[in-house]
Amino acid sequence: MKVETKVYLPPDIAKALDQLAARTRRPKSEIVRAAVASFMSPDGAERTEAALIRRLDRMNRHLERIERETQVGNEALAIFIRTWFASTPRLSAQDNAAAQAMGRQRYGDFLDLLARRLSTGSSLTDQVFETTKGAQASDAPDPEA
Numbered sequence: 632m633k634v635e636t637k638v639y640l641p642p643d644i645a646k647a648l649d650q651l652a653a654r655t656r657r658p659k660s661e662i663v664r665a666a667v668a669s670f671m672s673p674d675g676a677e678r679t680e681a682a683l684i685r686r687l688d689r690m691n692r693h694l695e696r697i698e699r700e701t702q703v704g705n706e707a708l709a710i711f712i713r714t715w716f717a718s719t720p721r722l723s724a725q726d727n728a729a730a731q732a733m734g735r736q737r738y739g740d741f742l743d744l745l746a747r748r749l750s751t752g753s754s755l756t757d758q759v760f761e762t763t764k765g766a767q768a769s770d771a772p773d774p775e776a
Contacts, residue, residue, distance in 0.1 A: 638663070648662060648663070700754070700756045700757065703755060703756045703759055704756075706754065707755060
């Protein structure tokens with residue numbers, strides 16, 4: 632036995648329901664009945680939860696990649712600064728102006744190089760991990776030996 636129920640829909644949803652019924656050649660009652668049953672079914676919540684879990688997992692992997700790349704960048708910067716301090720003597724006051732002019736020129740060269748490297752899509756992180764994989768592969772024992 633079916634019970635008649637009156638439902639009020641906003642005009643845009645009523646129009647979409649009419650279009651779907653015409654397109655699929657199904658009665659509007661059948662479409663609404665399926666939508667309500669799906670909305671009220673317990674697996675609806677499970678499907679939503681599964682979709683959320685997949686999305687959170689994808690976001691977690693993205694954050695882990697960002698963390699890894701940030702760690703590589705921080706370590707590279709720390710090594711560079713430590714090396715620079717260890718190998719660069721202090722300048723006298725008279726050499727300071729010439730060093731600043733040369734520093735501006737070298738900084739411009741650095742920015743040009745950085746722009747070229749970024750335009751290729753290659754990153755330091757990729758290069759580090761490729762080098763690491765190559766080193767690990769060459770360290771592995773030869774299976775034919």
